[in-house]
Amino acid sequence: MPRDLPSVPLASWGDRSVGPLEWARARGNGALADTMGFEWLEFTDEQCSARMPVAGNTQPVGLFHGGAYVVLGESLGSMHANWHAGPGRLAVGVDINATHTRSATSGYVTGVCTPIHLGRTLMVHEIEVTDDAGHRCSTVRITNLVTDLPPQD
Structure with a gap:
């Protein structure tokens, strides 16, 4: 279980009182993704994207x-796995791999994330990353373990 968790209280990670894109933006990107210029574009039950x-x-x-x-x-x-985990649950990455098939040298890269498997304890997503011309540059696959949140004080 990660020690340095986001500033948003863990108990609210499963809160669906707002739409998925607002939910994701409210949780923040994390320091590394912020430093790298990560920007949300779309977030639905079926997929999410960012550049x-x-x-x-x-x-x-x-x-x-x-x-x-x-x-x-x-x-x-x-x-996306945390959105699907729901209230009282937390998804954490346990495996990731990437195959790079093209090089981007300017502009933006855009990732479109689609679930492959949304199970109770394991979730698998594939992320297609393309350049501004729409050429696939990388294919990333991540597996997340879904656990119950620890009791909150």
């Missing part, structure tokens, strides 16, 4: 960093 700028997230040779694709994918997949 990140290439500028500032490159390798020394000017290509979008492979680890940045993974940050984008994990941010999307973990939040």
Whole structure:
């Protein structure tokens, strides 16, 4: 169980009194995703999407960093899993992999996250990351373990 949890109280993570996009934005992106320019675009029961700028997230040779694709994918997949986990539950990533098939060098990359499996204890999502021209640059898959939240003091 992570020790440094978001400023939003854990008890509210399953709260669905607002729409999914507002819910995700209220929880914040996390310090790393914020630093990398993560920006929510869409969030529904069926999928979610976000983008990140290439500028500032490159390798020394000017290509979008492979680890940045993974940050984008994990941010999307973990939040979508937490939305589906519901009240009193928390989803945490336990496995992630990425296959990079093209390099982005400018503009933005956009990740579209779609669930593959939404189980009670395991959730699997696939994230297709494309460049501004719509070319697939990376495919990320994340598995999240869903647990009950610890009792709140």
